[in-house]
Amino acid sequence: MLQLDAVGLRYGNGPEVLRDVSVRLEAGEFAFLTGASGAGKTSLLRLLFLALRPTRGRLELFGEDVMSLHRKALPKLRRRIGVVFQDFRLLDHLSTFDNVALPLRILGQKPEAYKRDVKDILQWVGLGDKLEALPPVLSGGEKQRAAIARAVISKPDILLADEPTGNVDPALAKRLLHLFSELNRQGTTVLLATHDESLIAQSNATIWHLEQGKLQVS
Amino acid sequence: MTDRQSKPGSIVPTDAAPLRTLTAVMAVMCFLAMLSVGAMLLINRAVAQWASGLASEVTVQLPQLSSRDMDQDLATLTELLAEVDGVKGVTILDRKEGEKLLAPWIGEDGLDALPIPRLIRVVVDDKHQPDFAAMEVQLQAAVPTARLDTHRKWEAELRRMASTLTMISSVVLALISLSAVAMVIFAARAVLEANRNVVEVLHIAGADDDFIANQINRRFVAAGFWSGLIGLTGGVAMFLALGYWDIGENSGVASAARGLFYLPQEGDWRSLAWFLVVPIAATSIALVTSRMALKRMLGEAQ
Numbered sequence: 001m002l003q004l005d006a007v008g009l010r011y012g013n014g015p016e017v018l019r020d021v022s023v024r025l026e027a028g029e030f031a032f033l034t035g036a037s038g039a040g041k042t043s044l045l046r047l048l049f050l051a052l053r054p055t056r057g058r059l060e061l062f063g064e065d066v067m068s069l070h071r072k073a074l075p076k077l078r079r080r081i082g083v084v085f086q087d088f089r090l091l092d093h094l095s096t097f098d099n100v101a102l103p104l105r106i107l108g109q110k111p112e113a114y115k116r117d118v119k120d121i122l123q124w125v126g127l128g129d130k131l132e133a134l135p136p137v138l139s140g141g142e143k144q145r146a147a148i149a150r151a152v153i154s155k156p157d158i159l160l161a162d163e164p165t166g167n168v169d170p171a172l173a174k175r176l177l178h179l180f181s182e183l184n185r186q187g188t189t190v191l192l193a194t195h196d197e198s199l200i201a202q203s204n205a206t207i208w209h210l211e212q213g214k215l216q217v218s
Numbered sequence: 219m220t221d222r223q224s225k226p227g228s229i230v231p232t233d234a235a236p237l238r239t240l241t242a243v244m245a246v247m248c249f250l251a252m253l254s255v256g257a258m259l260l261i262n263r264a265v266a267q268w269a270s271g272l273a274s275e276v277t278v279q280l281p282q283l284s285s286r287d288m289d290q291d292l293a294t295l296t297e298l299l300a301e302v303d304g305v306k307g308v309t310i311l312d313r314k315e316g317e318k319l320l321a322p323w324i325g326e327d328g329l330d331a332l333p334i335p336r337l338i339r340v341v342v343d344d345k346h347q348p349d350f351a352a353m354e355v356q357l358q359a360a361v362p363t364a365r366l367d368t369h370r371k372w373e374a375e376l377r378r379m380a381s382t383l384t385m386i387s388s389v390v391l392a393l394i395s396l397s398a399v400a401m402v403i404f405a406a407r408a409v410l411e412a413n414r415n416v417v418e419v420l421h422i423a424g425a426d427d428d429f430i431a432n433q434i435n436r437r438f439v440a441a442g443f444w445s446g447l448i449g450l451t452g453g454v455a456m457f458l459a460l461g462y463w464d465i466g467e468n469s470g471v472a473s474a475a476r477g478l479f480y481l482p483q484e485g486d487w488r489s490l491a492w493f494l495v496v497p498i499a500a501t502s503i504a505l506v507t508s509r510m511a512l513k514r515m516l517g518e519a520q
Contacts, residue, residue: 049422071517072426079424089419091229098227106425111226150423 001027001158001189002048007057009043017043019213021057025191027157030184032200033193035210041193042086044210045162048191049083050074062157079107082151082188084161088143090135096122096146097131103154114153121149125179140167148179158189165196173199229433230416236408241441241448243401244500248449249456251394251496256457258387259492265380272369272376276340276350278357279365282333291361292336298360299340304348307341398503402438406511409434417516431512435505442504446497453493 002025009018017040025031035041046052047059050066059066061077069077082103090099097118104114122128125145135143144167151159161180165173177199184190191208194200200207209216278299280291292310299308316334317326342348354366410417413434420430 051422075421075424075426078422081424083422089415089422091416091419093231094227094229101226102229102419103423105226105229106420106423106429 001025001029001062003058003060004047004054005058005060007047007054007059009040009047009052010055016055017213018047018054018215021213021215023208023215023217025158025189027189028184028187029206030181030190030203031192031206031208032203033191033208033210034195034197034200036195039210040213041195041210042162044215045083045160045191045193048158049081049160050078079103079154080157082154082156082159084144084147084151084159084164086162086164086166088135088147090138090143090146090150092135095132095134096127096138099135099146100149100153102150107154118149118153121153122146125149141169141172144168144172144176148176152183152188156188158191159183161190161192163194164192165194165199170198174202177202229420230409230413230437232437236405236412237437237441240401240405240438241445244398244442244445244504245448245452247394247398247401248446248496248500249452250449251391251499252449252453252493253456254387254390254394255492255496256453258384259490261380261383261387265376268376269373270344272373273347274342274344276342276369277367278338278340279335279367280338280361281335281363281365283363286361286363288336291364292338294360295338295357295364298356299338299353302348302353302356304343304346305340306343307339309339309341311337311339395499395503398500399507402442402504402507403511405441406434406438406508407515409437410512410515427513427516430516431509434512435509438504438508439501442501443497445504446500449500450493450497453496 004021004023007018007021008016010016021044033041033044043052047054048061050061053059053067062080064073064077066077090096091102094102100122101111101114101118104118119128119131122131125148127142127145127149130138130142130146133142135146138146144164148161148164151161159180164180165176168176173196180190180192181203192205207218209218278295280288280295282288296308296310299305313334313336316337317329319337320329320332320334350366350368357364357366417430420433
């Protein structure tokens with residue numbers, strides 16, 4: 001599903017933030033990406049959701065060599081990836097319902113076709129009573145769950161989440177982890193970036209550890 | 219299901235300030251375009267009217283000479299002209315009518331003493347005009363002092379003036395269109411800049427440039443359409459108001475503006491369709507330019 005070979009990344013002329021990263025993520029796998037702040041977790045995730053391209057090495061996603069792909073081919077790959085951002089990235093002018101429906105609208109679905117699915121998933125993440133609420137009036141935890149709902153509504157092949165429990169209390173963090181595990185059981189590959197050791201301890205998933213741009217898998 | 223869920227929210231915020239400014243500026247441009255198109259129509263219509271009057275009539279002038287018998291010459295020429303192929307009517311203008319033509323330039327006093335030439339008005343068939351060169355030869359053979367005025371020189375002058383003014387109007391319209399294009403590009407950049415966060419989320423969620431451009435493009439089409447409509451309404455109101463301005467007096471501008479809408483000649487209503495070109499052009503410029511600009515900028519942004 002996902003493979004990196006000797007991948008390096010630098011911003012402009014700066015130092016390499018990722019160095020010789022070689023790793024593989026199989027379909028249906030659950031992995032944690034850990035590391036101290038500034039270790040390069042977000043940069044690695046940005047590479048994986050195709051917001052950036054490696055400056056060297058090889059990145060293969062869904063069997064495609066990302067380095068040689070034309071820019072116009074990227075949207076099709078991106079539709080197979082669900083992303084939960086650390087800062088949620090919900091659109092403040094859209095209701096929770098419309099935020100979650102966004103990936104389906106991009107896929108060209110009509111409201112009649114997606115309204116049931118969106119309501120169901122919002123119910124599933126515990127936001128069934130917040131359909132019309134705008135993100136600015138949601139709490140941190142509610143925003144997080146809305147962002148997760150948006151990331152998984154189109155049933156992506158892989159879910160990438162950047163510190164999804166960073167803004168929530170331990171009880172909610174546990175619920176969210178349960179939610180990700182549930183998604184994984186249903187077949188979605190999950191890569192979850194976190195520095196919450198207690199969260200990692202609750203699972204026996206693969207751990208990718210980043211330190212000063214170098215990745216180790218355990 | 220609530221109405222809001224049936225009708226999804228607009229992906230790009232609707233209250234984009236650059237689009238309001240664009241609508242206002244483009245409405246002013248459309249109004250100016252309306253004035254330019256209106257002026258062009260008035261000029262062309264006036265010239266067509268004058269030219270058709272000139273083309274269907276020629277004049278034979280006969281100077282007063284003591285050596286000639288005026289009545290005899292007039293009779294000879296009238297008889298000759300009536301037989302020319304393509305001549306529909308011949309009328310001798312009496313001396314009083316000749317004086318009336320001169321009065322606006324030299325006043326009415328003392329006209330009696332002037333040797334005013336006598337005129338013969340010859341109405342010709344528009345479609346099968348006589349051979350004027352042969353006619354003049356024939357006239358001068360019968361009466362050597364007769365002069366034929368076919369008005370061609372005036373007609374050519376009028377047409378030259380009309381084509382110059384039409385060209386100036388076209389240049390003005392082209393400049394207005396260019397300014398509109400520049401405004402749309404500027405506004406497209408401003409809208410993208412103001413919605414950078416939305417665009418980034420859409421890209422990451424798998425939206426291609428076409429999808430994103432479509433979301434923004436609709437606003438530009440609406441802005442173009444409304445500005446065109448405002449400009450059209452403003453322009454028509456302006457011409458109607460000009461027509462009413464001093465309806466009692468014989469003002470040239472007022473009567474021309476009145477003629478545009480109140481007294482259209484046969485078939486002239488069709489020329490008013492040119493006004494519809496203004497909102498259509500505004501909408502098209504907004505549609506095509508914003509789409510091209512957005513796609514280019516979205517490509518650069520990635």
